[in-house]
Amino acid sequence: xxxxxxxxxxxxxxxxxxxxxxxxxxxxxxxxxxxxxxxxxxxxxxxxxxxxxxxxxxxxxxxxxxxxxxxxxxxxxxxxxxxxxxxxxxxxxxxxxxxxxxxxxxxxxxxxxxxxxxxxxxxxxxxxxxxxxxxxxxxxxxxxxxxxxxxxxxxxxxxxxxxxxxxxxxxxxxxxxxxxxxxxxxxxxxxxxxxxxxxxxxxxxxxxxxxxxxxxxxxxxxxxxxxxxxxxxxxxxxxxxxxxxxxxxxxxxxxxxxxxxxxxxx
Amino acid sequence: xxxxxxxxxxxxxxxxxxxxxxxxxxxxxxxxxxxxxxxxxxxxxxxxxxxxxxxxxxxxxxxxxxxxxxxxxxxxxxxxxxxxxxxxxxxxxxxxxxxxxxxxxxxxxxxxxxxxxxxxxxxxxxxxxxxxxxxxxxxxxxxxxxxxxxxxxxxxxxxxxxxxxxxxxxxxxxxxxxxxxxxxxxxxxxxxxxxxxxxxxxxxxxxxxxxxxxxxxxxxxxxxxxxxxxxxxxxxxxxxxxxxxxxxxxxxxxxxxxxxxxxxxxxxxxxxxxxxxxxxxxxxxxxxxxxxxxxxxxxxxxxxxxxxxxxxxxxxxxxxxxxxxxxxxxxxxxxxxxxxxxxxxxxxxxxxxxxxxxxxxxxxxxxxxxxxxxxxxxxxxxxxxxxxxxxxxxxxxxxxxxxxxxxxxxxxxxxxxxxxxxxxxxxxxxxxxxxxxxxxxxxxxxxxxxxxxxxxxxxxxxxxxxxxxxxxxxxxxxxxxxxxxxxxxxxxxxxxxxxxxxxxxxxxxxxxxxxxxxxxxxxxxxxxxxxxxxxxxxxxxxxxxxxxxxxxxxxxxxxxxxxxxxxxxxxxxx
Numbered sequence: 001x002x003x004x005x006x007x008x009x010x011x012x013x014x015x016x017x018x019x020x021x022x023x024x025x026x027x028x029x030x031x032x033x034x035x036x037x038x039x040x041x042x043x044x045x046x047x048x049x050x051x052x053x054x055x056x057x058x059x060x061x062x063x064x065x066x067x068x069x070x071x072x073x074x075x076x077x078x079x080x081x082x083x084x085x086x087x088x089x090x091x092x093x094x095x096x097x098x099x100x101x102x103x104x105x106x107x108x109x110x111x112x113x114x115x116x117x118x119x120x121x122x123x124x125x126x127x128x129x130x131x132x133x134x135x136x137x138x139x140x141x142x143x144x145x146x147x148x149x150x151x152x153x154x155x156x157x158x159x160x161x162x163x164x165x166x167x168x169x170x171x172x173x174x175x176x177x178x179x180x181x182x183x184x185x186x187x188x189x190x191x192x193x194x195x196x197x198x199x200x201x202x203x204x205x206x207x208x209x210x211x212x213x214x215x216x217x218x219x220x221x222x223x224x225x226x227x228x229x230x231x232x233x234x235x236x237x238x239x240x241x242x243x244x245x246x247x248x249x250x251x252x253x254x255x256x257x258x259x260x261x262x263x264x265x266x
Numbered sequence: 267x268x269x270x271x272x273x274x275x276x277x278x279x280x281x282x283x284x285x286x287x288x289x290x291x292x293x294x295x296x297x298x299x300x301x302x303x304x305x306x307x308x309x310x311x312x313x314x315x316x317x318x319x320x321x322x323x324x325x326x327x328x329x330x331x332x333x334x335x336x337x338x339x340x341x342x343x344x345x346x347x348x349x350x351x352x353x354x355x356x357x358x359x360x361x362x363x364x365x366x367x368x369x370x371x372x373x374x375x376x377x378x379x380x381x382x383x384x385x386x387x388x389x390x391x392x393x394x395x396x397x398x399x400x401x402x403x404x405x406x407x408x409x410x411x412x413x414x415x416x417x418x419x420x421x422x423x424x425x426x427x428x429x430x431x432x433x434x435x436x437x438x439x440x441x442x443x444x445x446x447x448x449x450x451x452x453x454x455x456x457x458x459x460x461x462x463x464x465x466x467x468x469x470x471x472x473x474x475x476x477x478x479x480x481x482x483x484x485x486x487x488x489x490x491x492x493x494x495x496x497x498x499x500x501x502x503x504x505x506x507x508x509x510x511x512x513x514x515x516x517x518x519x520x521x522x523x524x525x526x527x528x529x530x531x532x533x534x535x536x537x538x539x540x541x542x543x544x545x546x547x548x549x550x551x552x553x554x555x556x557x558x559x560x561x562x563x564x565x566x567x568x569x570x571x572x573x574x575x576x577x578x579x580x581x582x583x584x585x586x587x588x589x590x591x592x593x594x595x596x597x598x599x600x601x602x603x604x605x606x607x608x609x610x611x612x613x614x615x616x617x618x619x620x621x622x623x624x625x626x627x628x629x630x631x632x633x634x635x636x637x638x639x640x641x642x643x644x645x646x647x648x649x650x651x652x653x654x655x656x657x658x659x660x661x662x663x664x665x666x667x668x669x670x671x672x673x674x675x676x677x678x679x680x681x682x683x684x685x686x687x688x689x690x691x692x693x694x695x696x697x698x699x700x701x702x703x704x705x706x707x708x709x710x711x712x713x714x715x716x717x718x719x720x721x722x723x724x725x726x727x728x729x730x731x732x733x734x735x736x737x738x739x740x741x742x743x744x745x746x747x748x749x750x751x752x753x754x755x756x757x758x759x760x761x762x763x764x765x766x767x768x769x770x771x772x773x774x775x776x777x778x779x780x781x782x783x784x785x786x787x788x789x790x791x792x793x794x795x796x797x798x799x800x801x802x803x804x805x806x807x808x809x810x811x812x813x814x815x816x817x818x819x820x821x822x823x824x825x826x827x828x829x830x831x832x833x834x835x836x837x838x839x840x
Contacts, residue, residue, distance in 0.1 A: 033689050038608050053608055053682060122707035126670040126718060127699050214675035214702045219685045229678060 008254035015251060019069050022062035030063040031055065031220035041238065048240040051230065057240055064222035064244065068204050069251070071138040076199035078142030080192055083149035084185065090150070091157025092180050101154065108147040113206075116144060118215055133218035141206050149195040156188040197259050201252040208248060224248045322813070325833035327512045329537035329825075330520040335491060338482055339473045340463025341414050341421045347519075349728075350822045354493060354515065356463025357477020359388055359407065360456055364818035364826035367626055367730060369456055373402065373464060373477060373500075383451035383774040385435075386459075390442040395498040397481035400469040404438040409467035411436060411446055423461045426734060427452055453771045453779065454731040461729075479510040479829040491517040501829055510829035530556075530807060536833070537815075537824045538807040542679075543611040546805045556807045559613055560819045562624045563804035564730075566617045567683060568796045569671065569722040573749040573756075577716040582665050587719070591650035593794040597636040599643040599694050600687055605800050609682045613805055617798035619787045620738075624804070624819045625730050628780065630787040635798075643694050659695030668697040672711065673722040675702035683799065684722055712747060721747070728821070732770065732783045739767045739786060748795045759793050811836075 018025060026047075034040070034054035042049050048057035090101035117140055124136060160166055161184070169179045185192075204224065210216035211225015212232060219226070227244035331347040340356040343349050359374035371377075374388040394402040414421050415434050427434075427448060435447040452458065469475035474482060479501070480493035493515040501509045518535075520526050527545055529535045531552065541549070541557070549557045571587035572579065579587075586592045602616035616635035623629045644654065651662035659667040671687070673680045684700040691698045703711070711718040727735070737745045741752040741760045755761035763786050770782040790796065804819040811834040817824040825831065 031689070033686065035604050035608060053685060118704055122703050126672060126701045127668065128701075129697075129699065214678075214681055215704070218702075219681070219700045220688060229681075232678070 005258055008257040012251065012254050012258070015065060015247075016069055018062060019066035022059065022066060025062060026056065026059040028056040028059045030059045030222055039238075042240055048243055049238060051241075057243065060222040060227060061243055061247065064224050064227045065247065065251075067134055067217060067221065067223040068207060068225075068248075071134050072200050072203040072207065073196075075138040075142035075145065075203045076196050078139065079145035079199055079203075080149060080196040082143070082146035083153050083195060084188070084192055086146065087150035087153030088157050088180060088185055088188065091154040091159075092161055092176070092184050094158070094161065098154070101150070105147040105151050105154075108144070109151075113144050114209065117141070117206075117210060118213075120144075121215055128218065130218045130221035134221065134223070137207060137210060137216050137223075138203065141203050141210075145199060145203065145206075149192075149199070152191055152195065153188055156191050157184055160184050160187055194259070197255070201255045204248065204252060322832045322835045323511050324513050326514045326516055327537070327812070327825075327828075327831060327833065328516045328518065328535050329539070330518045330526045330535065331491065332521055332523075332540075334488065334519055335485075338485070341410070341419065341423065341465070341473075343461075343463075344422045346821070350825070351482065351491060351493070351517070352463050353478075353822050354480045354825065354828050355476040355478040355482060355496075357394075357402075358460055358462060358464065359390075360459040362457060362460045362730070362820075364820040364822075365816065367820070369460075374459075377456060379455060379774065380445065381447055383453070383455065383772075384449070385445060385447035386455050387445040388443070390444065391500060392442050394477065394500045396466045396469050396471075396475035396477055397496040397498060398466075398469055398471050398475045399498060400466050400475055402464070402466070402477060403441045404444040405441075406464055406467050407444045408436045408438050410462065410465045413465060414462060423458070426458050426461070426729070427455075451772050451774065453733040453773065457729075457731050480515055483514070488519060490519060493517070499829070503830070511832040512828075515828075530809070533809065533811075536809040536812045539823045541805040541807050543609075543613045543805065546613060546807070547611055549807050553807075553810075555810050558806050558808065558817055560804040560806065560817055560823075562615055562622050562801045563819045564622050564624050564727045565724060565804075566622060566801045567680065567722070567724050567799045568617070569687070569720055569799065570748045570796045571720045572712075572716060572718055573795070574716045575749070575756075577718075579719065582661060582663055583669065583719065586661065586667070586669075589650050590793055591646045592652075593797065594636075595643040595646040595650070595694070596691070596696075597794050597797045598639045598646065599696075600636075600690050600797070600799065601638040602635055602799055603638065605683055605686055608686065609679050610800065610802060613803040614800040615803070617801045619791050619798055620725075620735070620796065621732070621783075621787060622727070622801045624801075625727065627776075628730060628732055628783060630784045632784070633787055633791050636791075636794075640690075640693055647694070654695045657695055658697075666697070667695065668699070669719040670699040670701050671720045671722050672701045672703055672708055672718050674705045674708055676704075680722055680724070687722075713744070713750070730820075732767075732779075732786070736767060736771065739763050757793075759789050763789055810834075 028046075032055065034050060034056075036054070037046075037050050038052055038054045040046055040050040040054070046056050046058065048061065051057055051060070086101050086104070090098045120140055121136070128136060166179060166183055169183050170176075174182075207216050207223060208225040208228055211223050212228050214226070214229070216225040217223040224244050224247070228248075230241055231245060331350060333345060333347050335347040335351055336345045337343060337348050338351065340352045343352050357373050359372060360377065361370050361372045362368070363370050373391050373394060375391050376389045378387050379385070380387050388407065390402075390404055390407065396402060411434055413419060415424050415427060433449060437445040437447075439445070464477055465473050466475045476482070476496060479496055479499050481496050482491060483494035484492040495510055495513050499509060503509055523542065523545065526535065526538060527549070530538050531549075538545075546557055546559070571593060573584070573587050575584075577584065606612060606614040606616060618633040618635050619630060621629045623631075647659065652659055652667065654660075661667060671684055673684050675681075681700070681702060688698040688700055708721065708723070712721055737743045738747070740746060741749070741755040741764050744750050746752070749756055752760070755764055766782045766786050770779040773779050773782070804817075804823065806817045806824050808815045808817060808824050813832040813834060814827065814830045815824055816827060818826045820826065
């Protein structure tokens with residue numbers, strides 16, 4: 001099991017390096033359209049061929065990987081912070097704040113997030129550069145993804161509120177804020193870490209869903225979501241067109257493998 | 267022998283009609299009505315005779331509708347699925363032949379335009395009955411027109427005859443004559459009757475009683491619509507054989523085009539309409555005999571700039587979009603040939619203007635698509651005060667030229683078009699932000715909030731006559747997308763288009779109408795309120811087992827001659 005975990009981590013690291021420095025593997029800009037070479041087969045110039053508009057598939061895959069691999073953890077971090085804030089305060093303070101937070105969590109969980117994303121995105125300004133669209137897309141995913149994690153954090157904090165260490169800290173006269181920051185949150189850190197790690201593959205898939213609907217990262221910037229679009233019709237010209245899907249499955253599997261292994265190891 | 271077979275054919279039809287004789291005037295061979303078993307015998311013999319002529323009878327035609335039909339009332343049709351069903355079930359007085367685009371008599375044997383274009387008089391076909399046996403007469407036409415023009419019905423077709431609630435004067439001097447007089451002349455009045463399915467004023471089945479080749483036999487919401495042959499259908503083929511040849515039509519409600527493709531390849535479907543270029547090429551490789559590229563369709567893709575004064579845009583951007591030179595420059599910067607080649611795999615052509623060459627009469631053959639010429643684009647921009655600096659275009663006030671284009675998410679072809687335009691404009695220093703929104707958000711922006719800069723959408727001309735485009739070209743119209751609902755024309759050229767459209771709308775002489783509408787097309791080509799990009803080809807797939815198929819670019823494409831279609835004997839026996 002340890003071997004599988006190491007293998008998964010090595011693969012993730014290698015992919016991350018390739019995504020951070022795509023220039024090491026390709027010099028072709030991801031948005032350049034070689035219009036005389038649409039759907040070109042695999043060649044030395046284009047190791048994964050070209051797409052329908054003549055763009056280098058490898059270059060787009062690497063830059064798309066960068067978008068997904070860097071932005072999804074950022075979105076996961078955002079949602080985890082929000083979950084810690086809302087869930088932590090609700091569980092620790094109790095009373096009206098807890099009731100309000102639970103109502104907000106229930107409301108957010110009952111909303112169909114995909115439609116919510118589509119609606120929120122439709123209300124945003126139109127003149128958003130492609131790079132900013134990455135922040136907008138993943139920011140929205142992060143902002144809408146906190147409720148389920150907040151519920152778990154809240155449960156953990158409620159348990160801790162009545163625990164001996166918190167009672168002792170309060171009996172010593174420590175203010176509530178300090179008790180929360182110094183004693184409660186450190187004790188729910190494993191929950192937050194697990195939530196953070198579990199969110200990454202979920203957000204990768206969420207962006208892929210949005211991208212598949214054409215509502216994700218703006219063109220011409222690639223992401224795994226919009227790279228999957230040619231597969232939508234099931235009429236992909238060749239095997240290289242399936243590379244984004246294979247890579248996405250590989251990354252999501254590796255992320256889950258590292259998590260599950262961690263539990264076993266522990 | 268030929269006469270003999272034709273006689274048998276007629277006898278068989280009489281027998282079939284006689285066996286289910288409706289109450290009323292339809293009296294054919296009373297002796298046969300008393301002898302149903304003889305009728306059945308004659309029918310069997312006629313079937314054998316028909317088989318001997320080589321035209322197979324029977325069988326089930328199967329194809330897909332891509333959305334749920336909204337209505338079966340022929341007067342309320344507004345969606346393509348209901349339109350296809352109306353075409354196959356409803357009887358009309360005059361039919362536009364989808365191949366020749368000429369008018370042909372259907373339930374009206376003749377007609378003449380009267381009262382300086384304000385009216386039309388029909389001589390109706392006799393001995394015709396609805397699918398439930400109710401006889402057809404002038405009363406039904408009168409009833410249909412009264413119902414159609416009833417303001418409370420909100421029938422989409424009524425708008426073509428004038429404003430809703432138009433008071434029409436109807437005379438029925440005889441059972442086979444009807445005269446309709448409208449308050450004002452109606453341009454191309456005859457063609458409008460192609461869209462008017464005649465209802466029965468007496469049938470207890472109301473709008474479900476049909477005069478077309480089929481009637482709706484069964485509807486399973488979300489699944490299928492089944493049509494059965496109308497036993498009283500009046501049309502015969504050249505040999506006098508009864509029509510339609512096919513017994514039933516099964517219309518699957520199927521939105522997934524990939525599933526449709528799989529079923530077509532398995533032989534479970536006979537027709538695929540509006541095939542995408544990708545599917546067309548795939549089918550061409552596997553079933554070359556099944557696919558047909560019919561050439562330019564009536565569907566085109568276009569983009570336009572928001573010129574509405576109500577738009578919440580910076581003043582300098584409004585100035586760009588209102589500049590003719592700016593619009594012409596953008597048009598010259600777009601490589602339409604590449605759009606056709608890459609996005610539509612060659613199954614499209616650069617668009618000339620608002621009317622496709624598929625519309626034979628109204629197309630202005632003098633127009634040419636705007637040439638791809640980045641140098642011309644930069645020259646025009648220079649004339650309008652723009653300048654290029656370090657690869658970035660700036661206007662006279664040194665604003666970097668950047669704007670967004672909205673298009674509907676999920677339409678891959680349009681997304682690719684937008685990406686290619688983005689690349690083309692980058693060459694002249696313009697940054698284009700492509701924004702994909704869901705359709706309702708786009709409609710809200712282009713018709714309510716006007717919060718957009720440019721838009722890329724498609725256009726389908728369902729009606730060949732330009733009078734149907736009044737709601738686009740008149741400056742006061744709501745679909746005058748670049749600047750809708752104007753109190754008075756914002757520019758001299760829009761005033762000129764208003765004048766020409768109104769002139770052609772009240773003129774009866776087709777040649778004069780054509781000359782005026784040609785002028786409208788020329789103005790649109792010069793001023794480019796819409797940048798017409800490509801005209802898509804009509805692509806269909808027809809199973810080789812379907813005989814007499816002669817698809818047309820006009821809807822309903824492969825089934826426009828539904829009554830003549832026949833299935834190969836081995837298929838029809840299944």
